[in-house]
Amino acid sequence: MLLEKLSRAEGFSAAEQEIARCVLERREEILGMTIGQLAEAAYSSNPTIVRLCRKLGVGGFREFKIVLASELERAADTGEVDANLPFGMKQSAEEIARNIADLTRSTVREAELLLDGTSLNAAASMLERARRVYLFAAGDSMIRALSFQGKLLKIDRPVQISNLMQEQGVYAYQASAEDCAVFITYRGRQPGFAEYAATMRENGVNLIAITADGEGEVAKRCDIVFRLPVNEDPLEKIATFSSQIAIEYVLNVLYSCLFNLRYEHHFAIKQAGQAYAEQVERGSERRGNGME
Template identity: 70%
Template sequence: MLLEKLRRGEGFSEAEREIAGYVLERREQVLGMTIGQLASAAYASNPTIVRLCRKLGVSGFREFKIVLASELERSAGIEDVDANVPFGLKESAETIAGRIADLTQATVREGSQLLQGPDLDAAAALLDSAKQVYLFATGDSMVRALSFQGKLLKVNRLVHVTHLMQEQGYYAYNAGIEDCAVFITYHGQQSGYAEYAATMKQNGVKLIAITANSEGTLADLCDLVLPLPLSEDPISKIATFSSQIAIDYVLNVLYSCMFNLRYESNFEMKQSGQTYVERMNGL
């Protein structure tokens, strides 16, 4: 999405970053500007703006404004909340609840816009056909990975996950051509993951990355990348609100797409498994 690319600023020159910053701060105002007015306001040149537009995947400033207007229209009605500091000092509980609700909606909306149907179908097929699934995650993302493991377990998928880096290394070493690995890492720079991915790729393991760093080394090694909105700063954030909302959303979508491939049999398996567990636990 256009706004997401502006926030990332990947491959931008310093002048292009200045333009991107100006647009992000004055989105509605930019819609009414000519290219010359934006160039003057952002202390840039017309050719620099045109180059930025092409890096963003649009032909020029006119198409840029059309796409920007469309994205702003889709986000209308939801307050723009800072993902790093979504509420201020001594705000009421009601205000905080509303801001977190807005942040949740905005994150899911952006995440939905980034996901592509063909990539989801391909990722679901890889999980469905895998003999074993390996999940790589740490920190808060591990909680989401464990939840995902629980969902897959209920439809009889063999899933391995551990928070210990040494054990993750063994997973990478032992995984084979019939297996699939999913890397869940917001910034895509978790120590060791690129090396693990390189080893598994050499051994024929199918690789999926769920990350906001879709152009990093890890993403380049993976067969498929399911992108996350990039909205959190590792230093200034007060908690991993947006990133974990986004990861949870993508994992839920991925599970649902995989479940849907064998809907009737998966549904029957989940129901019969739940009945057995409840009977064994005297529920």
């Protein structure tokens, strides 16, 4: 989490430590400051603040303030549920349920603040125009990707996805300028993804990244990047609660924007497919019961 990273100040230069100290002492006030005003208050400079923002996993001062505001709001509304340790050893089932609900709401709110309509519309148009859509994910994110694939298939969007690295490499090699690829990686460090993105970019493929590492090698190669909240520590977390909540939310928003481009058309396709599937299912049930 942002405030925790500022408190630890691990790997910070002396100038960055002074900026962190200033932010921690004047949290609410920072939200109304410009980058120049913070630089003056911390006896620093605009470039140093930008470098610190990137070190913290955010793209710039504007995004820094959005994430800070979300964390302060979460702390005020919910007592700040820790995304890494959202419950303790002796908490009751009711307390755990409440904490997970609070974490879900705060994560979705923070993810919403990081989205913008222009990028969502552009990404939805890429998916709509694409001859084929390639999804790249691994681990827990693969579950979210498979759910997204199911939604796209229901509106006749052809999707390729694999959890095998060799097959992912083949997809990256075969993709062309008529296609679109979505990279789903919280930390942005999945083996092979940066290389796949580089190859696909050379071939003119439209690329979308969903990641918390907006300055990473995968994000740098993509046309559109949807930033995820930076809340989890890989060594301290109980599970991927916050990251997967954020990924699923962004994918649901992206699907909804795509659906909305041709609402009636997509709705008709989905209804027709569902009606056919139910008809086949009823026929199978009748045969199974000896009715035919």
